[in-house]
Amino acid sequence: MKRAGAVFFLISFFLILNVGAGQADALTYQADKLPWSGWWWPFAQGGLVTGTGYNGHPAPLEKYDLVTSGVAKGPATQYGLSAYYNALAKSWEGMCFCWAAAAMLEEEPVHRGIYGGLLFDVGDKKGILTAVYDGTLYNFYPIDGPEDFQEILETFIGNRRSMIMMDLGTDGEIWNYPVYKYDIDYTEDGNTRHYTVTIYFASDTVSPDYVGLRESIRTYHYYYELDGTVITGSGWESGSESEHPVSAADPYGTACTDPGLDYSHAREIVYTDDDPYEPNDDFDAAASVTSGGYLLIAANNDYFQVDLRTGDRLRIRVDMESPGDVTVNVYDPARAKIGIVCDGCTTTAEALMAGAYVIEVIPADPSAEPAYELYLEQALSFRGVFPNDPSGIWAGGVTLTGDGEALGRVILCQTDEEGNPERSYSTEVEGSCLEGLLEAFGLTPSLGGYIRVDSDRPLAGMYTTTDGSDLLMGCNLVPLSRAYREIVFPHIASVSGWNTYFGFMNMGDSSEELDLVVYDSSGGTVTSERWVLDPGEKVEDDRFTGLFPSRGASVSISTRSGNDTLVGYLVYQPPLATSKARALLAVEGPPASELHLPHVAATGAWWTGISVMNGGTGSADVGFSAYDSEGTLLGTVYRTLAAKQTLVSMAAYLFTGVLPERIASLKISGGTGAELTGLVVYGSRDGQALSAAPMASSFPGTLYAPWWYVSDTWWEGLAVVQRGTSPVTVVFDLMDDTGTVLRRVTRLLEPEERIIAMAETLFGTPVPDAAKIVRVYGGEAPLSGICIFGACDGKRLCGDLLPGIVP
Amino acid sequence: MTRTATAFFGGILIVLIAAFAAWGAEEGTGPFMPSWEPGQTWTLRLEAAKWESGQENGNGTGAILLRYRVRGMEEAGGETCWAVEVSGEGAGLSLEATLFYRAADFSLSIAEVTRTRMGETGRETWTFPREAPAVAKFADIPLETPVFPLTAPSRKTFEMERRIGNDLAFREKVVQSVDAAPGNGRAPSYEVICKNKDGIVLFAQRWEKGKPWAVEGHSGDRKYRMEEP
Structure with a gap:
């Protein structure tokens, strides 16, 4: 046994000696800072500008443009489309170099953030940083042999303890990675040392939203022929002959190539985490908000408060990325829970007491940083x-x-x-x-x-x-009390290059099924469609979409429920080749049996077109009466309008034998029960100015011109007709914004008499600087008025009826 | 002509020849060494490689201005040296360096470089032997220095050593060639090129009489030129 023990000892001794002479201990070196993994944004996809391979549009650079220039295809994206997107690019071509540089030089974005009202995911942020590093400034080192490879690893990772970028591509492909660690080991065979070196680098084949470092490794083999300690020859071996690092780069900054990207602004976006209402993590820190839409991130509990007075209503809607992402509770000022809001639902809180109503948002998984949209709509009386x-x-x-x-x-x-x-x-x-x-x-x-x-x-x-410069359009405020179950667009201009946009919306609290019917000029149905509009939803259509039938002349839209929830508008656009003008008018309800037009301009410089539709179910004999400025009836003509038929005409053409210039106003009557809807369009004969307004019955109360457009560059004209049956003193008050009357003018008006004047003529010059509002009233007498204002250069025109205050 | 006259005019001719020879050595392309004074400054425009993805060849340039200032004579590494301070910054990189050139022959002895990149500071020191051109390809500022004096034309071979690992060295022969560069109306200048045994250019510089440092040069992808004052 003693002998066997001696043999074992000797064998072990020589084995140890042999290993000790031929192999050093493996050594590991690592940089102090580590890179982050990210996506390499292949050119063939152009994901930075197309979103392909990521979240679609808006792509990362489009988001950057949206928050910096307001448009998705802004300067950063425009450049990116030419530089970072090439459908014909080789499959390996992409942004690996830029990503690697960013991953070495910039802190990793690890949180989602809201910037400029847009959600920037981690992938968006990493994508923007990648684009910013197109323009990386770097020192370049070719790797011509194992000596270079080892020297670079030792210099940067071993000695400086910093990362180094290496191109590990083969067969002519370029694949750059941030290398942060290596193991080095060798064996000796006579005068030759055989090295095995494993490098560790960040992967770039992760999801753009990946957070952290996904490690990749690659092992290389090479040898040195030695004369003592002097290297006399070297080479790659054991499979590394054709697959070894090609070059190294030491990035140290960027001079961003994309002229649409600003380094500082990009960093501001990238390092904005969570949402702008933080910290709002408990009741006491609740963020005060008001009506609006809020894009938010629930990385922790969020609290918002809205100050309500008794009687106010607060509609709350939450849209989540996935149902259950967050739980939303609503509390009254006494902190009693009064409701919950589910994904896509709307909850209305009635303010039974005044104070701060709190919305509590609790994420199911805060680490997922779920985004959600919170919509608040405060309704007053x-x-x-x-x-x-x-x-x-x-x-x-x-x-x-x-x-x-x-x-x-x-x-x-x-x-x-x-x-x-x-x-x-x-x-x-x-x-x-x-x-x-x-x-x-x-x-x-x-x-x-x-x-x-x-x-x-x-x-x-x-x-x-x-x-x-060229365009001006506007219309009056439509009180919701004027929303109606059926609205009518009496004239869809579609000939001679005219175009018409029409829009309608459901102002009710519930979805509405709608019937949209297009009529021809005779009132016959051309087509009808069924629409469903969610609460608050708006639809706009126009003659150029190709959906509107060519024979269509007018449109009616009605709710199947009979709920009075519809409001609409029309925009007329003359031929673009001759005019840039547009005219807007609101469309509301209900129809009337009698319509009044307080001003007709039929002169050498102006034309007035009218459109009147019989919205009833039977034909109606409609009388068109023309009055001069003193209220004298110039004539009445009758037209029989079939159900849903519209009369479209120049106002003056209706009255043969009457000088157009004498016509000051119109009264259009369809008899008891008639359902008339009308509109008027004023235009300058040079095509530069256009304005439109609805026709309505006269208003038995005070009218207001809530705007004051008198200046060196703007003019304002007023026309008022007294629709009573006896003479009335009509008062015109020019007021400031406190309601104080600055000037008062009175006129005695006979029935159907019209007063028309430029505002400054009516009130006298110089007009007070504080003038804001014109108020017109005539006691109990019904009045009909219109106000038109325009730019003195003749290019812009706008106007509407003088509205009364309607609850 | 008397002997005296011949001797007189011959003497004048000798003096003139000697004077022209001296002028040629001073103003032509004879042995050249830079000349510095304490407080002297110059600026080098360093154009590093710049990655541009949209470009066909993927490279542009980005510049950093390096400001040089001769601090004076100091002892460094046991030798009397010119101490030259260098500073520069741009695109996220900040550089500070002190370079010690041996006063006797303007060879670079020690380079202490502090580099701050994205808020992180690193400091490195290089030492260089007297008898070979200085090459430090991993330095952020161009440290390459030829062996002075420069004589055109000339061609000298030096042996340089690179340390690999803890115990190995890689020796390579470096050839420094100097040629007179076309003056183009400017002062006489010297083209210096240092190549390794494979013919790869380690650095190339043009030195101009009257200028304190190379007026232009390159090493690898890095180019630089002296800014006009």
């Missing part, structure tokens, strides 16, 4: 709507006025086409009017929806939009 809020390069201005008292709370809420509240402006108005550009209220750009107006008192108002 009065609600009206400006039905057309066009998207695009428009500037909008709002004027609102009450009945002379302080307006109190006013909420302007801009919606999207689906009626979802997007953003709002809330204020308490001590005066009797509110005016301003939407931009000043923080309400632009528009999403192509409409504007809801809520207030404590009934309002009249107007919303005008302009492109700033």
